Amino acid sequence: MTGAFRVLDRHLKVFGRTWQHNLMFNVMEPLLYLSAMGFGLGAFVQEIDGMSYIQFIAPGMIALSAMYSATFECTYGTFVRLHYQKAFHAMLAGPVTVKDVVLGEILYGMMKSVLFGIVILVVVALLGQIPSWQALWIPLFLILPGTLFSIMALCYSGITTNIDYINYYITLVIMPFFLFGGLYFPVSALPGVVQKLNWLNPLYHSVEVCRALAFGNPAQAIGFHVAILAAMSALLLPLPIRLMKTRLLS
Amino acid sequence: MIKLDYVISAQNLSKKYGSFQALKGISFRIQEGECFGFLGHNGAGKSTTMRMIYGLSTVDEGQLTIWDQPITLTPPEIKSRLGIVPQEDSLDPDLTVLENLEVYGGLFGLSRSQSQMLGRQLLDDMGMLEKEHDSVESLSGGLKRRLVIARALINQPQIIILDEPTTGLDPQARHQVWQKLRSLKSQGVTLILTTHYMEEATQICDRLVIMHEGLILAEGSPMELIARCVLPYVIEIHLPIQDVPEQLMKHAGRFNAEVLQVANGIFLYCQDGHRLWEQLKHWDIPQHACFLRPSNLEDVFLKLTGKGEEQ
Ligand SMILES: Nc1ncnc2c1ncn2[C@@H]1O[C@H](COP(=O)(O)OP(=O)(O)OP(=O)(O)O)[C@@H](O)[C@H]1O
Ligand SMILES: [Mg+2]
Numbered sequence: 001m002t003g004a005f006r007v008l009d010r011h012l013k014v015f016g017r018t019w020q021h022n023l024m025f026n027v028m029e030p031l032l033y034l035s036a037m038g039f040g041l042g043a044f045v046q047e048i049d050g051m052s053y054i055q056f057i058a059p060g061m062i063a064l065s066a067m068y069s070a071t072f073e074c075t076y077g078t079f080v081r082l083h084y085q086k087a088f089h090a091m092l093a094g095p096v097t098v099k100d101v102v103l104g105e106i107l108y109g110m111m112k113s114v115l116f117g118i119v120i121l122v123v124v125a126l127l128g129q130i131p132s133w134q135a136l137w138i139p140l141f142l143i144l145p146g147t148l149f150s151i152m153a154l155c156y157s158g159i160t161t162n163i164d165y166i167n168y169y170i171t172l173v174i175m176p177f178f179l180f181g182g183l184y185f186p187v188s189a190l191p192g193v194v195q196k197l198n199w200l201n202p203l204y205h206s207v208e209v210c211r212a213l214a215f216g217n218p219a220q221a222i223g224f225h226v227a228i229l230a231a232m233s234a235l236l237l238p239l240p241i242r243l244m245k246t247r248l249l250s
Numbered sequence: 251m252i253k254l255d256y257v258i259s260a261q262n263l264s265k266k267y268g269s270f271q272a273l274k275g276i277s278f279r280i281q282e283g284e285c286f287g288f289l290g291h292n293g294a295g296k297s298t299t300m301r302m303i304y305g306l307s308t309v310d311e312g313q314l315t316i317w318d319q320p321i322t323l324t325p326p327e328i329k330s331r332l333g334i335v336p337q338e339d340s341l342d343p344d345l346t347v348l349e350n351l352e353v354y355g356g357l358f359g360l361s362r363s364q365s366q367m368l369g370r371q372l373l374d375d376m377g378m379l380e381k382e383h384d385s386v387e388s389l390s391g392g393l394k395r396r397l398v399i400a401r402a403l404i405n406q407p408q409i410i411i412l413d414e415p416t417t418g419l420d421p422q423a424r425h426q427v428w429q430k431l432r433s434l435k436s437q438g439v440t441l442i443l444t445t446h447y448m449e450e451a452t453q454i455c456d457r458l459v460i461m462h463e464g465l466i467l468a469e470g471s472p473m474e475l476i477a478r479c480v481l482p483y484v485i486e487i488h489l490p491i492q493d494v495p496e497q498l499m500k501h502a503g504r505f506n507a508e509v510l511q512v513a514n515g516i517f518l519y520c521q522d523g524h525r526l527w528e529q530l531k532h533w534d535i536p537q538h539a540c541f542l543r544p545s546n547l548e549d550v551f552l553k554l555t556g557k558g559e560e561q
Contacts, residue, residue, distance in 0.1 A: 002359075003326060010353045014344045086340035093304055094357035094405075095330035249323065250267065250307050 003096035007104025008111075010091070015108075026069045026116040030061040031123065037184055048186060051215065058129040059138075059214040060183035063206035066117040066142045067149050070109035071174055074153030075166045078105055082157065088248055098248055102241045106150040113146025114139055132216025141213065144229040145206040151236045152202075158243030177203040205229050255282040257317060257409060257440050258303060264311035265298050265464075272298045274464040275312060285431070285441040287451045287458030289547075291555060294461040296444040297337050300413045303442070304334045316409075330358055333407030335415050337444075339394050341386045347373065347397055348382040351404055358405040365404060372400035377426055391418045399427060409440040416450060428454055448548040460554050467554045472547050479550045481508060483523025485530070486541040488515040495534045505529065512552060519545065 015022070038054035045053040081087040088101050096104075118139050124130055156169045180187070180194055181203035187195055198204040205225035212222050258280040265273040273295045280286045288296045301307035302314060305324030314321040316328055324332075342350050348369055355365025373379045376396040381389065389397065395418050402410060412431075416424045424447075431454055435441055445451055451458055452472045459469045468475055476482075487494065494516060502509050507520040520526045523542050530537055 003357075006357050006359070009356050010342075013349065013353055014342070017344060085343060086338055087342060089306065089336065089338070090340035090342070090354075091357060092306055093329070093332075093334035093336060093402075094354065095326035096357060097326060100326075248306070250301065 001100075001103070003100030004103035004107060007091060007096060007101055008107045010087075011104065011108040012111075015112075022112070023116070023119070026065055026072070026112070027119050027123075029068065030065045030120050033064070033183075034058060034061045034124070041184070054127075055129050055131070055214075056211075057184055058124040058127075059135075059210035060181070060207045061124060062117050062120045062138060062142075062214075063145065063181075063203060063210045064178065064183060065120040066113035066145050066206065067174070067177065067203050069112040069116040070146050070149035071153045071170075073112050074105055074109040074150045075157055075169060076163070078154060078157040079160065079163050079166060082247070083163070088244075092248060098245045099241050101248075102154060102244050105154055106147060106240075109150030109153065110143055110146035113149065114142045117142040117146075130214050132214060134216045135214045137213050138210055141209055141226070142206075144226060144233065145202055148202050148229055148233045148236070151233060151240055154240035155236065155243060158240050158247055177201050180204070182207050199228070202229055202232060256280060256315075257282045258442070259315045260299075260312065261314075262312035263299070263302065263309065263314055265295070265302070265307065266310070272464055276459075276461070276464070276466045277312075278459055278466065278469065280440060280442060282440055283435065283438050284456040285435055285443060285454050287455035288442070288444040288461055289446075289448075289451055289458055289551060290444075290461030293463075295464045296461060297413055299461075300337075300411050300442070300444060304332055304411050305329050330405065331408045333402035333405065333410040335398050335402045335410070335412040337413040337417075339398050341394060341397060341401075343385070343387050346383050346385055347378070347389070350386060350397065351401055354401050355404045360404070368404055368406075369400070372403050373397075375430055376400050377423070392420055392423050395419055396423060396427070399430070403434075407439065409442065410434065412441065412443045414444055414446065416445070416447065424450070448546060448551060452547050460551060462555045468550070475550045476545055476547060480545045480553055481519040481521055482545055483520050483526070484543055484545050484549055485518040485520070485523065485526060486515060486543070487518065487535060487539060488541070489535070489539050491516075498533060498535070501529065501533050510553060517549070517552075519549070 034054070034057060037057055042053035048056045091101055092098065121130070121135065121138055125135065153169070156166070160166060180190060180198060181201050182198070187198055187204065205228055209222050209225045256279045259278070261277050262275045263273055263277070264271065264275050276299065288299065290296050298307065302309055303316065303324065308323045309321055316324065319328065342353060345353060348366065351369030351372065352362060352365045355369065360368070370379060370382060373382055376399060378393055378396055381393065386394065386397070395415070399415055416427050419427065428450070431441055443455065455472060457469065457471050459466045461467070468479060470478065498516070499509060502518055505520060505526055507518045507526060510517040510519065518526065527542050530540060
């Protein structure tokens with residue numbers, strides 16, 4: 001694990017140079033959705049479950065930002081390091097293992113998720129859209145989706161051979177998460193099959209938890225979503241390590 | 251009997267990529283404190299061997315031992331005592347020159363200030379201290395290579411593996427690197443080197459192997475190899491092949507000279523170069539197209555790897 005933190009240390013050094021661009025990219029998009037949907041669509045929607053429309057979607061933007069941060073870091077970011085910069089090969093010449101490298105990537109993606117999730121949380125809180133103090137738990141919670149989205153993205157980066165193919169992952173995996181994850185409308189509005197499929201949608205679970213915490217809802221429902229996210233992370237974790245081993249070692 | 255300490259030994263090391271056999275069972279032993287070279291054409295298997303030593307490749311067939319430890323995939327504890335100059339530069343383009351060394355030192359657990367201090371010293375040794383705050387992207391190819399060498403030294407390794415360290419360097423820089431390598435060797439560091447430059451191998455390798463298509467063809471010190479594999483003098487005949495008198499083979503045979511056809515002419519290897527040189531005019535070979543010199547490692551290489559075809 002020491003190795004993984006040393007790898008993370010390298011990433012943080014780079015992050016120290018590039019965070020401004022990162023901030024723009026990871027934060028602007030959720031905020032654009034929030035304002036366009038919140039004010040645009042919100043003008044036509046009265047209330048959902050006793051919340052104003054903008055209040056309903058605000059916690060989703062936090063989860064969305066967390067998903068994007070981990071996903072982009074561990075797809076494009078990872079691929080560039082792996083393929084163009086040969087950074088992993090360079091690190092492996094030092095006293096680290098492939099597992100350390102992969103865990104370092106996960107830690108970095110997770111850290112960015114939490115960080116940019118917090119940025120959105122602060123913004124929507126300042127806009128007065130977060131009613132409950134329980135929302136302070138959100139940053140801690142974001143560790144889970146941050147980890148899971150990093151792992152998933154790393155699996156894809158471990159098999160893809162061309163940077164352009166990352167678009168498939170974004171369009172075929174991340175977009176459905178985003179569209180059906182209950183960010184803009186309650187998932188109960190969806191057909192039963194899609195509702196079932198949402199069990200496999202980490203963004204859906206993230207949104208539910210963020211929303212519950214933002215509104216100070218009782219904790220019972222949260223546990224279920226947290227358990228699913230944790231189980232998915234634990235199950236998937238060995239996969240990117242194995243894929244990267246095949247990729248990096250010959 | 252002198253007891254020799256081998257830091258690395260390989261027995262019948264093989265490597266397959268799919269159905270392609272890149273290494274076909276090579277054996278070698280590297281002594282502590284020596285500079286051991288690997289020579290061979292492109293694709294001979296040099297980098298494959300290096301990668302197995304420094305842990306980017308698994309040992310599937312044969313045995314590899316580093317510091318008496320059998321290796322399947324070189325573990326971090328061993329890697330922390332190695333210094334690696336890979337064939338590809340793999341520097342961090344997001345960071346400056348000095349930051350590259352800092353981050354790399356960090357992988358070995360060096361503190362920021364330690365690796366900065368060591369890093370600046372290494373940059374000085376490599377003659378590039380004034381570049382410390384430049385971005386890596388802005389460096390020329392040769393400077394990048396020197397930075398990679400500096401990076402490999404940041405953990406004060408006991409064994410340094412250099413895969414074509416001086417490819418792309420200008421002559422001055424190459425001598426600077428050799429100087430650094432010699433001084434490391436004098437401190438007892440073991441060096442393992444691959445190169446395409448015969449002069450480099452002759453200058454700094456104590457012993458070397460010549461590899462060809464995944465096999466080791468010969469092993470020894472540069473002088474031993476020259477003495478063992480080729481005659482001491484060469485006359486290079488640079489004539490278009492159709493202008494070479496047909497009698498040459500017969501003449502050469504009478505003087506026990508060996509004839510090797512190479513891309514740009516014919517090489518005549520012999521015991522007594524000056525005596526043969528005097529014969530050239532009798533053989534209708536103009537002396538101005540010829541060149542007499544002592545044999546060197548390149549001749550050994552040409553002969554063994556068959557790029558020159560023996561007649
Ligand atoms: N990962 C790999 N997958 C498939 N083939 C490989 C792989 N790595 C090396 N090879 C093949 O193995 C052979 C030996 O390659 P290697 O890189 O060891 O050669 P080399 O002696 O270092 O050559 P060069 O002087 O060009 O660096 C080559 O034919 C190469 O194509
Ligand atoms: Mg090579």
